[in-house]
Amino acid sequence: MALKRISLVAVLLVLAGGSLFAQDEKPDLAKLWETGSLWEVGDNRAVVKDARQQIIDSGEEGLKFALTKLDAADTLHIRCLRGVFNGFEDNPDLKGKAFDGLVANIANEDATARRNVAELLASMDDQRAAEHLLAQAKVEDSMGARLAQLAALSKWKNEDAIPLLVELSSNEMDRIRHRVTGLLGAYETRNAVFRLIEMLDDNVYYVRDGARDALAKGTPAARTVCLARLTTQLALPGESQSLQHIRLLLPIVASLANDDVPVILQKALKHSSGLVRGDAAEALVTWKLGAGLLDAKLDVKALLDTAIDNEHDPYAKSVMESARKKLEDTDKK
Numbered sequence: 355m356a357l358k359r360i361s362l363v364a365v366l367l368v369l370a371g372g373s374l375f376a377q378d379e380k381p382d383l384a385k386l387w388e389t390g391s392l393w394e395v396g397d398n399r400a401v402v403k404d405a406r407q408q409i410i411d412s413g414e415e416g417l418k419f420a421l422t423k424l425d426a427a428d429t430l431h432i433r434c435l436r437g438v439f440n441g442f443e444d445n446p447d448l449k450g451k452a453f454d455g456l457v458a459n460i461a462n463e464d465a466t467a468r469r470n471v472a473e474l475l476a477s478m479d480d481q482r483a484a485e486h487l488l489a490q491a492k493v494e495d496s497m498g499a500r501l502a503q504l505a506a507l508s509k510w511k512n513e514d515a516i517p518l519l520v521e522l523s524s525n526e527m528d529r530i531r532h533r534v535t536g537l538l539g540a541y542e543t544r545n546a547v548f549r550l551i552e553m554l555d556d557n558v559y560y561v562r563d564g565a566r567d568a569l570a571k572g573t574p575a576a577r578t579v580c581l582a583r584l585t586t587q588l589a590l591p592g593e594s595q596s597l598q599h600i601r602l603l604l605p606i607v608a609s610l611a612n613d614d615v616p617v618i619l620q621k622a623l624k625h626s627s628g629l630v631r632g633d634a635a636e637a638l639v640t641w642k643l644g645a646g647l648l649d650a651k652l653d654v655k656a657l658l659d660t661a662i663d664n665e666h667d668p669y670a671k672s673v674m675e676s677a678r679k680k681l682e683d684t685d686k687k
């Protein structure tokens with residue numbers, strides 16, 4: 355009997371020891387976080403990847419821990435945060451919970467956390483978050499967080515965000531205006547495209563370039579709005595025209611496969627401004643080598659030959675000759 359009691363006590367001690375050992379085996383999430391935030395170079399790559407994976411594999415405990423790190427401001431910590439949430443997104447059991455946890459923090463009291471949350475939700479690409487992000491963007495007092503929220507909404511082409519973007523496009527800080535050009539460029543609605551066209555008059559060159567690039571990368575529908583605006587500009591009396599708008603719109607319009615494009619470019623080639631005539635020649639060649647490649651009606655080379663013979667402006671003549679050479683060189687290939 356005594357032997358049985360001793361055996362029973364021994365078993366209980368072993369079980370208790372096993373239980374304590376299991377508790378000791380729980381991952382140290384804080385330590386894993388710091389390891390997962392190291393530079394991913396050399397031997398560190400495997401170490402960092404493993405640490406992040408251990409946080410992911412911790413399931414709900416790992417998710418709860420990660421949600422306490424939403425205010426990460428250091429670049430390496432932000433990389434770890436993104437890597438961990440990417441892992442949660444790939445886990446069917448955690449994806450929904452990770453999304454819900456982020457949505458619950460859209461209005462987090464910390465501005466950095468709000469920015470990170472918006473970027474993580476944009477990465478998850480779940481548009482159910484749009485309504486909540488829009489509501490926060492309307493009252494957001496941190497510019498970094500607001501831009502991140504609007505970037506997510508722009509990615510999803512949420513049209514309710516356009517008025518907020520248009521408002522922000524007049525911000526006194528040129529870097530913010532430049533950032534907004536890219537966000538507006540995701541849309542093809544007239545008010546978004548018109549605002550980008552207006553921004554071609556910005557007093558800062560790289561904001562103008564941002565607006566031009568956004569329009570050039572826009573959908574055919576957005577670039578068709580540019581064609582309509584260029585047509586309107588060229589129909590105005592000379593003194594009422596915006597030469598800057600015309601010059602910046604010409605290469606954008608030249609990328610369109612539209613029957614009206616060669617017509618409007620030929621009209622620009624006869625403009626009173628030598629600057630516009632030169633740009634129109636370049637645009638005609640761009641059109642011919644791209645959108646108008648299959649067009650057999652218009653002989654662009656003959657058109658440029660005539661324009662060069664009649665040109666008196668040194669700048670325009672030089673640009674026209676360069677455009678013609680580009681066309682000839684392409685024909686020889």
